[in-house]
Amino acid sequence: DTAVSQTPKYLVTQMGNDKSIKCEQNLGHDTMYWYKQDSKKFLKIMFSYNNKELIINETVPNRFSPKSPDKAHLNLHINSLELGDSAVYFCASKGGANTEAFFGQGTRLTVV
């Protein structure tokens, strides 16, 4: 029974396309995140939502738009994909203030 699930696991698409990555958690957590892991394996937070409200929005191009239809879902929509968007995107969720974050398996996005 997967705690945080992301779809798709792999995504290959052409430059200029628009794509979405979905994330769902069944842990009842209030907070969800999107992280980007680049080719050097650096993990950078992109967005954080708490109870469907945007809390953290790091310096991310506005081509990236998160959407949280409910507390259990945080989807990431990317417009006009660029080569530099190629990375692994991780969704995570977290319960209380000082608890661990649970991560999805990641979505490997390749823009060609």
Place this chain on the structure above:
Amino acid sequence: GEDVEQSLFLSVREGDSSVINCTYTDSSSTYLYWYKQEPGAGLQLLTYIFSNMDMKQDQRLTVLLNKKDKHLSLRIADTQTGDSAIYFCAESLSSGSARQLTFGSGTQLTVLP
């Protein structure tokens, strides 16, 4: 610069101990974490330590925290080839009504036979 820093690579021989180091900047961090990422996989929480502790031991894993120097280390005893992975330390920071995890760059541990 990075708020959480780690060295990028570490190689050890199978059976030896591995020590992965991390420094952080936010003195208000209350929990510090170690995550493991195996190739092609997501992040798995290995262990964590509360900031009022100096040491935590969990089977082959020992976490040491020097709060004065803001230094965290993870020691893996009797390192096995299955321990080869990237290890991330993370601190829990307050940001508005949410607490976010800020990760270090990750340390690639290679275990040689």
